Amino acid sequence: MDSVCPTLPALDRESCYRALAARDARFDGVFFTGVKTTGIYCRPVCAVKTPRESSCLFFGTAAAAEAAGFRPCLRCRPELAPYALQENLAHAVWQRIAAGALNDGNVERLAEEVGLSSRQLRRVLLQHFGVTPVELAQTQRLLFAKKLLQETHMPMTDVAYAAGFGSVRRFNALFSERYGLAPGDVRRAQAKEAATGRDALVLRLAYRPPYQWEHLLRYLSGRAIAGVELVQDGAYARSVQIGDSSGWLRVTHAQARQQLELEVSATLAAHLMPLIARVRSQFDLDANPAVIEAHLAHDPLLEERISAMPGLRVPGAFDAFELAVRAVLGQQVSVAGATTLSGRLVQRFGTSADTPFSGVTHHFPQAVTLAYVDAQAIAAIGLPATRAETIRNLARFAAEGGMQLRPGLSLHDAVERLKSVRGIGDWTAHYIALRALRYPDAFPAGDLGLQKAAAGEGARLTEKQLAARAAAWSPWRGYAALALWMA
Structure with a gap:
């Protein structure tokens, strides 16, 4: 049609x-x-x-x-x-472009990362979206610039570069050509930036309602890394490092508008496109709860839990390596114990962060830092030697690009790739795939809490029994896991 x-x-x-x-x-x-x-x-x-x-x-x-x-x-x-995201190659490429992957105009490099030729990449996007990679990237940049014009008072030059344009002249020309307006015409004279008392930008991120903000915050709060993350007064705050820039962000819920409000330090203005993509992923803003819940509600075990928590999201991670380390620290210990260990790791190997929040004082240690420290130094935070070695193995894996997966990679292949790191088993790999790599069908069937919750009344399923029960929940097994965990 x-x-x-x-x-x-x-x-x-x-x-x-x-x-x-x-x-x-x-x-x-x-x-x-x-x-x-x-x-x-x-x-x-x-x-x-x-x-x-x-x-x-x-x-x-x-x-x-x-x-x-x-x-x-x-x-x-x-x-x-x-976004209307699906689990296929075209949408995975779209996500990368939305995060600024083509801001340099290098289609060949993106195609190489995807594992296709530039001609094949063009054909895939034309088939699914009816536009070329360049047309898709131009739309994303223009819409992002329009967002900044309507929500901030950033200087026009900063808007152009933050949206990925190589020059203000090119930005003005393309904006006028496509929209029939000068960028200045879009900026609302009556718009006022939120008075935060901080040198920051405030942006709005929409979602499909309903949204279980309180449940998501409760989950993140119990797992917040001391010094790096803070959940307080209905808000989530953290330190941020992207490229050579560092700063902080804070997220609150504007329920009446069906949006999250993102406050970002001005020092991160040049990285807003990838930063917002990370926040959207961390807070699962592109989920369609009606579709997910309609599928899972066919199972009586899940129906009651889902109806009690409409709009449940899978909490993600702002940084995949950070979450992966947190998952390793959580092996065979309680959630509280893993939180304590992650705070010690940050104090020992992290770097100081300048933020307006008293509880956010450090940046999480980078992979290259942990990759080459002595394993005994890592173990000194209170870890068994084998687990300290796993963290170092994981850090080397990440430093060599192991966490940067090719778009469209299957869940099975992603899990197997993670399990190639010595010390990472099936449970840890699925947990990382679910929260950090955003595979909605990832499901750690070996999780004791899930086995008990699925059995009910003090019983417990075996890993094999739980995996068989969960097969009907695919492709949304990750959301089923959250419903059981939260219960």
């Missing part, structure tokens, strides 16, 4: 229009509506008067809508929409 993007095989034109007319938040980010009479494209939750069906064209991505000549709505702001 010429009116529905190839990414929407299960949605016909009639279904899209019904969702649009109902302003159904479940479809936010799943498709966009181009209105022929105005030349503007919107999210399905846009509050403007519903256009006639004959005036609508439907697209699976903002890039496809813009490639067809439509401009983004200034009211519903398509850049705020959650």
Whole structure:
């Protein structure tokens, strides 16, 4: 169909229009509506008067809508929409581009990282999204710049470079060409930056409701790394190192707006695209709870737990290596014990951080630091020698790029790659895959807590029995694990 993007095989034109007319938040980010009479494209939750069906064209991505000549709505702001992510190669590449992978324009390098030729990469994106890699990257940069223009008072030069443009001139030209407006016209004169009392930027990140913020914070709080992370007064804060820049961030919940509010130190302005991608992943903002819960609720064991916690998310990790080390520290010890050990590791090997939060004083030690220290020095924090050696093995693995997985890599292959590190078994590999590498079907069937929760009434399933029971929960076994853990 010429009116529905190839990414929407299960949605016909009639279904899209019904969702649009109902302003159904479940479809936010799943498709966009181009209105022929105005030349503007919107999210399905846009509050403007519903256009006639004959005036609508439907697209699976903002890039496809813009490639067809439509401009983004200034009211519903398509850049705020959650992504409609799927477990396939095209969407994995899209995630990398959204995080700035093509800001340097090097399609060949991205193709090499993906394991394809540039021609194959182009064909994959055209088939799934109807646009080329360059067109997709341009849309992401323009929408991100538009977000910064509407939410911050960053100087125009800083906006251009933060959005990945090589020059202000190129930014101005492409913005005007695509949107028919100068960047300055988009900036709302009445917009006011939040008064935080700190030298920071405040940005908004949308999600599909409902969202179990309290449950997610409770989970993160029990596992927060002392000195690096802090959960306090309904907010999550942490230190941040990206490239040569360091700073901090703080995340709060704006429930009335169905958004998270992200406060970022101004020192990280040049890295906002990858930083926001990490935060979206850590807080699982692109999940579609209606789809996930409808699938899992078929099992009576999960139905009661899910209905008590609608909108449950899988807490992720801001940094994959940091989470992987935390997982190793948690082997055969309690959650509280692992938290104590992680704090000692930070105090011994981390570097100091300048933040406005009294409980956030350090940056987590980098992989290259732990890779070449003596294992006995790591063991001195209170670890068995074998586990200290595992952390050093993991650090070397990460320092050599082991945690940077090729887009589209299967869960099985990712787990096997992690298990190639001496000292990492199936439980640890699945836990890392679930929380750090964001595989929604990862499931540590060897977890004692899951085995007990799945059996109920003081009983316990074996690992094999639990794995068999969980097979029906695929491809969302990770969310089932969270529902059982939280219970």
